[in-house]
Amino acid sequence: MKNQVLQIFKIGGNVINNNDALNSFLKDFSAIEGPKILIHGGGKKATELSSAMGLQPQMINGRRVTDEATVEVVTMVYAGLLNKKIVAQLQKNNCNAMGLSGADANCILAHKRTVKDIDYGFAGDVDAINDTIIDVLLQNNVTPVFCAITHDKNGQLLNTNADTIASEIAVGMSKLYQTELNFVFELKGVLENIDDKNSVITHINAKKHExxxxxGIIADGMIPKIHNCFNALNKGVSKVKIGDASLVDSSNKLYTTLSL
Structure with a gap:
């Protein structure tokens, strides 16, 4: 089985917010043959709902600070509305998907992030991936769709960065498969010039990253994303790519590839 390729896609940004873009991606994702996993964010939608409820979202270094009220909001958005809309669209496209949080079947165990310089509240850092149960789904032709909610096995739900979940799932499943990790957002890749949407840096290694x-080309929210890319590569993931929704098309050539 180790020779079998497992395609893992994480979607976020404007791909999530634009129904046409999302449905187009999900149609293409459904057509991928072989085992696959989808992880989705939804931070912008959570921010919109938080604001509508009179809650003021707080972000530090591209990461959300999660108080008790925010845990409830992100669970409603990520594990509820967005997750089930995505699963329903995949079923429409004959992809037998199952929507999951980390708490379901104990798939992703995490702990509340230790407070050092910054208190992120009920933000979760991943401890373990239940590769056995995830593989049971894959072996039965079920496509897991994970939202960005984990748990600590003490009854506490935790908001966990979706890029981190994607990276950790890819690492965890690399014991069983050749895992290929794809980060999909609204840009074609990491850009040399943010004002030029075609200025894609096609290859980034550790030295280039520094x-x-x-x-200042890699900054803000891109910093933790790239960190997760290198974490995956350092721990056994075969390939990591960043690009827009066309990443799902194997004929696409314009994206960013990362290597050690």
């Missing part, structure tokens, strides 16, 4: 951070 240079881009020093130059």
């Amino acid at each position: 240079q881009l951070v020093a130059q």
